[in-house]
Amino acid sequence: MNILIKSATIIDSKSEFHNTTQDLLIENGVITKISKSIKNPKNYEEIKLDNLHISQGWFDSSVSFGEPGYEERETIENGLKTAAYSGFTSVAVNANTNPIIDSNSNITFLNSKANNNAVNLLPIGALTTGSKGEYLAELFDMSTAGAVAFYDYKKPISNPNLMKIALQYASNFDGLVCSFPQENKISGQGVMNENITSTRLGLKGIPALAEELQVARDLFLLEYTGGKLHIPTISTETSVDLIREAKKKKLDVTCSVAIHNLYFTDDVLTDFDTNYKVLPPLRTQTDIDALIEAVKDGTIDMVTTDHNPIDIEEKKIEFDHANYGSIGLESAFGALQSIFTTKKTIDVLTKGKARFSVEQSPINEGSSANMTLFNPDTKYTFSKKDMVSRSKNSIFENETLKGKAYGIISNNQVVLNS
Template identity: 75%
Template sequence: MNVLIKSATIIDSKSDFHNTTQDILIEKGNISKIAKTIENTNNYKEINLDNLHVSQGWFDSSVCFGEPGFEDRETIANGLKTAAKSGFTTVAMQANTNPIIDTNSAIAFINMKAQNNAVTLLPIGALTKNSESVDLAELYDMSTAGAVAFSDYKKPITNPNLLKIALQYASNFDGLVCSFPQENRISGNGVMNENITSTGLGLKGNPSLAEALQVARDLYLLEYTGGKLHIPTISTTESIDLIRNAKKKKLNVTCSVAIHNLCLTDSELEDFDTHYKVLPPLRTQSDIDALIEGIKDGTIDMVTSDHNPVTIENKKVEFDYADYGTIGLETAFGALQTLFSTKKTVRLLTKGKSRFNVETSTITEGNKADLTLFNPDTKYTFTTKNIHSTSKNSLFLNKDLKGEVYGIIANNKTVL
């Protein structure tokens, strides 16, 4: 693939060309030249777009695509196309398929389905067999097949001894263990944040205590065992405080936050709209303030869209019976830009790569082209016409967002 990008503002703090407007020549998938003006002597395809900005390719540590088993929600092919059009060059796919991805052959299948794509798909293997929190899955075998981490998506490890063994065992091959932060015996049948809003609506609440107890337990186990722990999609003030203190102790722990938990509060549920039924639930403004402070001081290591397609049949039902989840790839950039500057947004969307062993490629001559192309200034109202996913369950529908993604250049391919 040969292409000439014209007049692009480069956003890459590790590049000598950061915050400058340059032409970028890409030949055979590599950046061969960066200069103020480059003549198109070889008649390559030119990319010349309005207010074009370019950054390192974005990374999402938690997406669900359904295939195999739930292709009606999303296929791998369309999921990767959605990721590309949303600006992501690398995504880590969760194991909540049917069957669950808990063997090396299942990892091999995912890798085969994602071959020859502009977006790199990194499979996450299940931590326990069939994600049932009873026996450990084939962690080492999945690791050798290409699994980058191990997680039972949205399912907490109820047995602390099982998590202890997982951390000890995975440390033998530098495996990353993910533990969903919820104590089910406290959350019970709660379907939204336990707060004055849940009381007013008559819906059962899921208290912040359920998350904090599990985070505290997991951090004690990590301190005892060593190893590498990732706590995905935290949502409460208490979790931030616990992880902040753990990092002061130099524990090998990272955490992420779902972008919608940074933007929306539990007051959105006042109309019983199941689009807003997510796990962890939308919390309060004080929780959002603490999460944003955690991002600023580095306690939170990465953000995620937590992209989880759900079919209309599983959303358009009574609130108690609706599935948890929202799609999020298409809105990740635009939602973050309502909270942060463009440079901060790009940093957030490129953080977390090293934790999942993702290669970073600075925008420098000679490096592989792994780029996201976007216009940070476009303002628009997000509607179904902006959705590329097969499922349409977005909690940002009819919300005002900022920033248009043009596409990506990665793996010697262009998607615009």
């Protein structure tokens, strides 16, 4: 792959060309020259795009597809295409398939399906066999096959001793344990945030306490065992406070927040639109304010789309019975830019790489070309025509967003969506 990128504004704090507009020459997948103006005597393909900006490739720490088992929701091939069009060069893929990804051979299968793709697929293995929460899965074997973390997607580990053993065992090979922050005995049959809105709508609520108890428990266990813990998709003010205190104690803990939990309050549920049914549920403005501040000060380490395609048969039904989840890759950049500056948006879209063992490649001469191309100023109403996913269950449908990805350059390939 040999290309010449013309007049691109570089947003990369680790690059000596940060905040400057440059031409970039890429030969055989390596950035060979960065300069204000580069001629093209070898007639390489040129990329010239309106208001072109580039950054290090974006990373998402929680993406679900469907394959194997739920291909009607999403395939790996189309899921990775969706990621590329949305600006992501690496995605960590959850184990919520059929069968559950809980063995060396399952991890090998995922890797084989993503071979030679522009997007790096990083498999997350199940923490317990079949994600049933009873016995630890083959963590070390999955690690040797390429698993970057271990997580029973959206399924809390109810047995604290099992979580204790998981943290102790995984620390032997520097494994990253993820724990969904919900205590099911508290959340019960709840389907949305427990608040005045749930009372008004007559829907059973999930108290903030259900999340906070689990976060507190896992942090106590981490303090006892050591090891590495990642808490995905926190959603409450108190969860932020608990993790902030744990970091002051130098515990090895990171956390993420789903982009939609930074954007919507539970007030949007007044029409019982199941696209807004997500887990953890949408909370209050007080929670959102605390979450946004925690992203800004670094208490929350990364944002995630928590991309979860759900087919129409499981969404277009009564709210109580609808499945949780929303697609989010396609809307991620535009939604974040509605909340943060471009610089902060890029920071939170790349910051989680180190935690999930993703190689970072600053935009400098001699570096491998792993970058996202985007226009930060495009304003548009997000609609089904913007959705590349097979499933169209987007929480951001009809929202006015700011900023669009053009695509990516990664693994010696160019993938543009226009």
